[in-house]
Amino acid sequence: MEALFANIVWADILKATNETLIMMGVSLVLTVLLGLPIGVLLYLTGKGRLLAQPVAHAVLSAVVNLLRSVPFVILLIVMIPVTVALVGTSLGVQGAIPPLVVGSAPFFARLVETALREVDRGVIEASQAMGATTGQTVFRTLLPEAMPGILAAVTVTAVALVSYTAMAGVVGAGGLGDLAIRFGYQRFQTDVMVVTVALMLVLVQLLQIIGDRLVAHFSRR
């Protein structure tokens, strides 16, 4: 064992794992808080929907597409001034969170829009026929009916965030990706690479299992 993992400092691995979990967790919460309303708006303003607004929809859609088309590594760098303005630094876990959220919120918003489109129109019509306001239709009909789809979207986004945090390592964000790049790659410490990748694999598996369980729990079809 000693020979196999000669370069491993377990305290560093633990710290890096912690950092990855914090980056992913905080970014996920903020992504949902930001992306969910955007996804709902994308859906509501769409053609034939409750608040059909072709112009607003086109603008929102274009912004979302623009952000989604910027490669995350580029976004990390382009956003540095904004990040500094928001959290005071572009380094470490703190500095990684704004680009992570900006990178994943548009992606999550699209997934939410798709999940909402799956909701049966008949249920929405019934809700209107019962005298629901648009707000009531969104909160009492649309979101509960789309819950399994939204939870699946959260799972996919969480998994995507794990790989984004690894990329954030490039700009010194810390975390498992940072460790993998600085030690595993740049110093040819293959054992560090193996351990960090294995940990991320376990993390992704866990996220997927939890997500699938939640989706199954909320599915009534």
Add this chain to the structure above:
Amino acid sequence: MIELQNVSKSFRSAAGQTAALSDVSLSIEKGEVFGVIGRSGAGKSTLIRLINLLERPTSGRVLVEGVDVTALKPAELRAFRRRVGMIFQHFGLLSSQTVAANVAFPLKLEGRLSQAEIKARVAELLDRVGLADQAKKYPAQLSGGQKQRVGIARALATGPDILLCDEATSALDPETTRSILDLIADLNRELGLTVVLITHGMEVVRQVCDRVAVLDRGRLVEAGTTADVLLHPTAEATRQLVAEADLAEETAAPHDGRIVRLSYVGDAAHRPILAQVARDTGVDISILAGRVSRIKDTPYGQMTVALQGAGAEAAITGLRAAGVRVEEAA
């Protein structure tokens, strides 16, 4: 109760304006079961959605108890919609909620009753539609007929005066259709509910409707009491619908003598009219085809007969005198 005045509705499509309804006027009385029948694409769905303004008319007025609903403000429209229950072909139930929560839904939207009052009201409604033991199930665990019963309980929750039925039995098998229609007819009688139902099935109209209107390609082609429209259709569209539903008799077998079509409604169906006329006039009457049945609660008979003998003319006069409608078969 409900009055459509020169209502038209057109939709914008790739091909330009498509008219779904053209200049439709009709009035529906309080407490009646009013049917609207037509083929798919005839404009039925649009028509029923005009009543609670899920669709807005392009022109014309929709009056409910004298109030022009197209002029209501958003909040007034929502309050109005709570007085109009609606059930749907595909039920429109929330799949994520239990049966009880689905029925409670309109009461929670309204926000007038306490939790305890809502619970009591839901129990009462589920009991009325025969689903008291299904409260905790989810819609996916129910049969089609049960789902529609949940839909009916939900539609009645806020105590509406009007029930709109949008092809409510079209996704159900014939037996379930009958039981759902029976429930609707019972509710109509018990609660004095005004029912508007749209359907493409003549059987549905025959079983529950007091009056019926026929739509054909967006136009109202015929309207009247169900017996009148079904037994003596004047519009071509109605004739076809009646013929397809097998309510008209089969084509008569070739036969000598004078062939006439008889129809009678109500009391006449209980009296031995044919035998009497045959005795009085000495005419031989052969029945070639026919049926004796009911339209809603009214018995009726419809048959094609051959009259043989010198007294044929007298027999026709006698039949007419007894209240039977006689037409020469073409």
